[in-house]
Amino acid sequence: MLDQPVLTVVAVSKSYGKLCAVNQVSFQLGSGFHALLGPNGAGKSTLFQLLTGLFAPDQGDIHLNDISLRQHLPQALAQMGVVFQQPALDLDLSVQANLDFYGRLHGMSKAAIRARSTQVLTQLEIAEVAPTPCRNLSGGNRRKVELARALLTEPKLLLMDEATVGLDPASRATLLAYVHRLCREQGLSVLWATHLIDEAEQADQVLVMHKGKLLAQAPPAALINQTQTASLLEAFFQLSGETRVETRTAQL
Numbered sequence: 207m208l209d210q211p212v213l214t215v216v217a218v219s220k221s222y223g224k225l226c227a228v229n230q231v232s233f234q235l236g237s238g239f240h241a242l243l244g245p246n247g248a249g250k251s252t253l254f255q256l257l258t259g260l261f262a263p264d265q266g267d268i269h270l271n272d273i274s275l276r277q278h279l280p281q282a283l284a285q286m287g288v289v290f291q292q293p294a295l296d297l298d299l300s301v302q303a304n305l306d307f308y309g310r311l312h313g314m315s316k317a318a319i320r321a322r323s324t325q326v327l328t329q330l331e332i333a334e335v336a337p338t339p340c341r342n343l344s345g346g347n348r349r350k351v352e353l354a355r356a357l358l359t360e361p362k363l364l365l366m367d368e369a370t371v372g373l374d375p376a377s378r379a380t381l382l383a384y385v386h387r388l389c390r391e392q393g394l395s396v397l398w399a400t401h402l403i404d405e406a407e408q409a410d411q412v413l414v415m416h417k418g419k420l421l422a423q424a425p426p427a428a429l430i431n432q433t434q435t436a437s438l439l440e441a442f443f444q445l446s447g448e449t450r451v452e453t454r455t456a457q458l
C-alpha cells in the first residue's frame with residue numbers, strides 16, 4: 207500500500223462482446239515511472255481508454271487522488287495528461303496554436319497558457335519551434351509537442367500509450383529520458399504503455415499485462431528475482447507462461 211496513491215484502480219473489467227480485454231485489474235500508482243508492459247492485444251490500450259474515461263468499465267472503479275472517475279469524471283480528467291498512441295496534433299496549426307487551443311479547452315487564461323507553454327517547451331528543449339507549423343516538425347519533435355501539451359495543465363498523472371511507436375532509436379531514447387527526468391524532478395506519476403522490453407527495464411516499477419490480466423507489479427530487478435530468471439524478457443515469459451519462440455525478442 208502506498209502512502210499517497212495518485213491512481214487507484216479497483217477490480218476493473220471491460221469486455222468487447224465475449225472477449226474480456228481487461229479482466230479484474232487492480233493496482234495503485236504513486237509518483238515515479240511505471241511501465242505497463244504487454245504484447246499486442248494484452249489490453250493496454252483498453253485499460254488506457256478506461257483510465258481516460260473514454261469507456262466506462264463494465265465493473266470496478268478508478269480513482270485519481272480519491273476522485274472517482276465514475277462519479278466525477280471532469281474533475282478527475284483535469285488532473286490527467288495523456289499522449290495517445292495515435293498522434294493527435296493539428297498539423298496545419300503552429301505548435302503554439304495547438305497549445306493555445308488545448309489550454310483554452312481546459313479553461314486556462316491566455317497569460318497562463320503562454321507562461322506554461324514557454325516553460326514546458328523550454329524543459330523539452332524545443333522552445334524555438336513554438337511558431338513552427340506542426341507539419342514541418344520531425345516525428346520526435348511532434349511527440350515532444352504532444353508531451354508538452356499533456357503537461358500544460360500540470361497534471362498529477364501522465365498517461366503515455368506506446369508513445370515511441372514510429373520514432374527512430376535516438377528520438378525514442380530522448381523522449382524516454384525527458385519523461386524519466388520529469389518523474390525525478392517533479393514527482394510526476396507516469397504510466398507508460400509499451401511492448402518494448404528496454405523501455406520497461408528503466409522503469410521504477412513494471413506492471414506486466416497479458417491477455418487482459420495484470421500478472422505482476424514490481425521493480426524490474428524484483429520481477430527478475432521473483433521469477434529466478436536472468437532478464438526482464440525471461441521474467442515476462444515466466445510470468446505469462448508464453449512459450450512461442452517467435453515472440454522471444456526484445457519486442458514482445
Ligand SMILES: Nc1ncnc2c1ncn2[C@@H]1O[C@H](COP(=O)(O)OP(=O)(O)OP(=O)(O)O)[C@@H](O)[C@H]1O
Nearest residue numbers: 222225227244245246247248249250251252253401
Ligand atoms: N473496439 C474493439 N472491439 C473489439 N475488440 C477490441 C476492440 N479494441 C480492442 N479489442 C480487442 O481487445 C484485446 C485487447 O486489445 P488492446 O488494443 O487493448 O491491447 P493492447 O495491449 O493495447 O494491444 P496493442 O499493443 O496492439 O495496441 C485484443 O484482443 C483486441 O483485438
